[in-house]
C-alpha cells in the first residue's frame with residue numbers, strides 16, 4: 001500500500017483565526033490562555049481535516065515562526081533575550097517582534113529588546129526569524145512545545161509525524177554574530193537533536209520528518225560533510241527519520257541524499273521530476289521514497305492522469321516503499337477553495353487549495369492501491385478541468401500575444417544616458433540637496449481597512465468609498481506638507497496590497513476572498529491568481545495620483561508595482577515560462593507609466609521589492625533569471641521622456657552579487673534598505689561605481705523605535721563617504737503601512753530636520769555633475 005502524508009499545514013486558519021488571536025493578545029485585549037486555546041483548537045481542527053492521510057504533521061503549528069520555534073527548542077535564544085524573567089511566551093514574542101524600551105517603561109519594567117532579524121524563507125514570500133550564533137553558543141533542549149503538541153495529537157488519535165528543521169539547515173539559516181564559523185557548532189548541536197528525537201520516540205511516535213532543504217542548494221564540501229556527519233551521528237537513535245527536501249532539484253547532492261543513513265527520503269517531484277528515476281535507481285532498497293507529486297507552491301489542480309502515467313511504473317518498482325505527499329509544506333497556499341463562492345466557476349474548476357490538494361493525494365494513492373477504476377469519477381472530473389483550462393479562451397488573448405511579438409530592444413532603452421537625464425530632471429524638479437521622500441504607503445488605519453471591507457461587502461457605495469479614500473489622501477498630503485518633505489506620495493490608502501491591488505485591475509487575473517497566505521508573524525497576503533494573458537483595460541492609478549497632485553505644489557510621485565514583483569508575489573500560470581508572463585506584465589505597467597507621464601506626473605516609482613526574492617536557489621541559474629527580469633523592468637520603466645524621473649524601490653540591501661543587474665535597470669533613483677547595516681552595504685555601490693541616484697533608508701520601519709535626528713545625520717554622513725552627496729536622497733527603508741501615525745510623524749520630522757542639517761554642513765555639487773566623472777557600467 002502507498003502511504004500518504006503531508007509536510008505541513010497552513011496554521012493561520014481558514015479565516016485567519018490565529019492572526020486575530022495574536023493581534024488581540026498583543027494589544028492586551030485577550031489573555032494568554034485565550035491565545036493558547038485558539039492555538040490548540042486550530043491544531044485539532046487541522047488534524048481532523050487531514051485525517052484521511054496515513055501520517056499527519058505535528059509541530060508545524062507555530063505562534064509566529066517555525067524557525068524561531070526551533071531556536072527556542074534548541075535553547076538558542078539571542079543573548080539579549082536570555083535572562084528574561086517573565087513569561088516564556090512573552091519572551092518568544094519579544095524576540096519575534098522586538099519591544100521598545102519606551103513602551104516598556106509604561107509598564108514599569110525594562111523589557112525592551114531588539115527584534116530578531118527577519119529574512120525570506122528560500123524563494124518564498126514567507127519570512128523567518130534568523131537564528132543568531134556566536135563562537136561560544138551552546139544548546140540545551142526545551143522539548144516542551146514539541147512534546148505538548150505530540151501528546152495532544154496522539155491523545156486525539158492522530159497518526160502523528162513530528163516535523164523539525166534538521167541541524168544542518170538550522171545552522172545554514174542562521175547568522176554568525178561574531179564572524180565565527182557556524183559549522184563549528186554542529187558538534188554541540190547534535191547531542192541536543194539526539195535527545196529531542198529520543199523524547200519524541202518515548203512520546204510514542206515512529207516517524208519524524210526532518211527537513212533539510214539545503215540539499216537543493218549549491219553546497220560546498222564543508223556543508224556536505226556536515227550533513228554526512230550529522231546523519232551518521234543521529235542514526236543510532238530509534239526514531240525513523242524521513243529526510244525531507246523541497247523547493248528544487250538535488251543535482252550534485254543527489255548521491256549524498258541517497259546515501260545518508262536515514263529510513264526515508266522526501267523529494268520535490270514537481271521541481272525535480274527529471275531526477276526521480278535516478279533516485280529510484282540509487283536509493284538503498286530498505287529506504288522509503290516519498291514523492292512530492294502535488295505542487296505545494298501554486299493553486300492549480302494536478303493533472304491526475306498524467307501523474308499516474310508517470311507514477312504507476314515507479315509504484316511497480318517501489319511497492320510499499322512509495323509514499324506520496326505535496327511537494328513542500330502547504331504553508332504557502334490558502335486553506336480551502338470551498339469558501340470561494342464568488343470566484344468565476346470556470347476558473348474555480350481549475351484550482352485546488354490546501355484541502356483540495358490533500359484530496360488529490362488520496363485520489364492518487366487510491367488509484368495506485370486499487371487501480372484507476374476505483375477512482376474513475378475523480379479522474380474524469382479532473383480530466384475535464386485540465387482540458388478546459390488548456391483550451392479556454394479566457395486564458396489565451398491573441399491581442400496580447402501579438403503585442404508581445406511587437407516588442408523590440410529599443411522599448412527597454414531610455415532616450416539618453418543617465419548623465420544627461422539627471423541634468424534635465426534637476427532643472428525641471430528644482431529639488432534641494434538631499435531631497436527627502438518616503439517609499440509610498442502611509443499607515444493603513446483601522447478606518448481605512450474598515451471602509452474597504454464595507455465597500456467590498458456592498459455596504460458602502462463606490463462614490464462614498466472614493467470620497468473616503470480621497471479624504472485620506474488629502475490628509476496624507478497635508479501631513480507631508482506640514483513635515484516639509486520634498487517629494488510627496490499619495491499614501492496608498494486605496495490599496496489593499498501592492499500586488500493584489502494591481503491584480504484586481506488587470507485582465508488575466510482572478511482573486512480570492514479568503515486566499516490568505518502567511519507572510520510573517522500575523523501578517524498575511526492574498527496573492528492574486530494570474531491565470532491568463534495579461535492586459536490593462538484602463539488606467540489603474542492615474543485618477544488617484546492626479547487628485548493627490550492637485551492638492552500640492554510639491555512634486556507627487558506616481559506609485560506602481562513592477563512586473564517582476566507582480567510575478568513573484570502572485571500565483572502564476574504554469575503553462576508558459578515565467579519570463580513570458582513577466583513580459584506581459586511589463587507591457588501593462590509600461591502603458592500605465594506612459595499614462596501617468598501624459599497626465600503630468602513627473603516622478604514615477606516602480607517598486608521591485610521582490611526582484612531579488614525571485615533569484616533561483618542555485619547561482620548557476622541566476623544569470624538567466626536576471627536577464628529577463630531586468631529586461632521586463634526596463635520595458636515597464638523606459639517608455640518615458642528624459643525629463644520624467646523613474647524611481648525604483650527594493651526593501652533589502654544585499655546587492656553584492658547582483659550589482660550589474662541593478663545598474664542595468666537604469667532607474668534614475670533607487671531607494672533601498674540600509675538603516676540597520678550602518679550604511680556599510682553601500683560599499684558595493686561605491687566599489688561598482690554605481691552611477692545613478694540612491695536613497696539609502698535611514699529609518700528602520702520594521703521597528704517601533706523612532707530614529708533621532710542626530711542618528712540620521714550620522715547615517716547620511718556615512719553614506720556621503722561612499723556616494724557623491726549630490727546623488728543622495730533621504731528616505732525610510734520601506735513603506736509605512738504597518739506603522740501608526742504617532743510613530744511616523746516624529747520619525748519623519750527628525751528625518752526632514754536631519755536633511756536640513758546636512759544641507760548646512762555639506763554643499764554638494766549640482767545634480768548630474770558627479771555622474772559625468774564615473775563611467776556608465778554598460
Ligand SMILES: Nc1nc2c(c(=O)[nH]1)N[C@@H](CNc1ccc(C(=O)N[C@@H](CCC(=O)N[C@@H](CCC(=O)N[C@@H](CCC(=O)O)C(=O)O)C(=O)O)C(=O)O)cc1)CN2
Pocket residue numbers: 125444446449450451452453454495496497498499500519520522523524525526569737738
Ligand atoms: N504581497 C506583498 N508581499 C510582501 C509585502 C507586501 O507589502 N505585499 N511586504 C513584505 C513584507 N510582507 C508583508 C505582508 C503583509 C503585510 C500586511 O500588512 N498585510 C495585512 C493585510 C493587507 C491587506 O490585504 N488588507 C486588506 C484586508 C484587510 C482586512 O483584513 N480587513 C478585515 C476587516 C477590517 C475591518 O473591518 O475593520 C477583514 O477583512 O476581516 C485591505 O486593506 O483591504 C495584514 O496581514 O494585516 C505587510 C507586509 C514582503 N512581502
Ligand SMILES: [Zn+2]
Pocket residue numbers: 439609649650651733734735
Ligand atoms: Zn519595501
